[in-house]
Ligand SMILES: Nc1ncnc2c1ncn2[C@@H]1O[C@H](COP(=O)(O)OP(=O)(O)OP(=O)(O)O)[C@@H](O)[C@H]1O
């Protein structure tokens with residue numbers, strides 16, 4: 001079986017006084033073995049609800065989820081045997097136990113012999129830089145360290161599917177990097193299937209070839225990150241001029257579509273041109289040539305994933321319409 005995670009026609013509402021809150025509306029996606037997929041969306045989009053449904057913690061109103069072919073609701077223990085999860089703000093660790101005791105305990109709980117997991121536990125402790133804390137109780141760790149320990153616990157037994165809800169939330173730069181490297185490793189070396197929610201676009205760029213974006217409970221995009229970047233790559237140029245424009249030039253430049261004039265901090269002005277076609281750039285250059293306005297530089301502006309995300313979730317005019325480079329969502 002190729003798809004280790006199947007989510008089909010999921011609807012979920014939460015009761016709220018007299019009305020209902022629609023948390024998920026007809027969500028469908030699949031994740032193949034060895035894939036690492038980012039589940040993105042603004043606050044309240046439904047990510048954590050989706051994660052909890054996959055983990056069998058929340059029942060959907062309708063629809064179906066399968067983890068390695070098992071329904072986490074009806075075939076709970078089989079589904080959970082194939083899945084590890086770290087949930088938002090709910091750390092799956094025992095406060096009175098030390099770091100090493102936690103790892104031993106959870107390995108034993110999943111039926112592993114201590115001798116078989118000793119090496120793995122040591123590797124996790126080293127990778128997450130917890131060596132100095134092995135004998136410290138979970139209760140006495142900092143919040144970020146507790147989060148790292150929770151991830152280590154989720155990885156202590158080798159299960160095929162890993163679900164992470166905001167794994168780098170609130171971590172310092174170094175810890176976030178450790179988690180990023182660890183995620184790359186578990187996919188590369190253990191061929192794990194990972195679904196992770198995050199607001200951290202650098203993490204997404206580093207580890208997720210594919211993203212699913214949900215907005216107000218609906219999937220608006222399910223695509224490869226490089227496709228999305230290409231799709232939104234508006235050819236945009238920025239001209240930096242060393243002197244002011246004449247009033248006539250300002251009027252003429254403003255008449256060129258998709259052109260914005262702004263003052264540079266200190267010296268000169270900027271003209272940003274979003275090019276639907278190259279003609280706009282040539283028109284602006286012709287206007288500038290009239291009084292030999294000195295062009296200091298011409299730069300191509302790159303779009304980044306954060307901007308793409310904002311476009312897709314409708315903060316910048318697409319009104320949350322589905323976006324895809326190929327598959328329909
Ligand atoms: N237990 C609950 N009871 C009632 N409403 C809930 C409950 N959990 C979530 N919701 C509502 O469901 C919607 C989706 O919430 P969810 O926590 O899934 O969003 P999220 O995408 O994880 O957001 P965030 O990025 O802030 O973590 C929100 O409108 C939220 O208020």
Ligand SMILES: [Mg+2]
Pocket residue numbers: 047048049088165
């Ligand atoms: Mg959440």
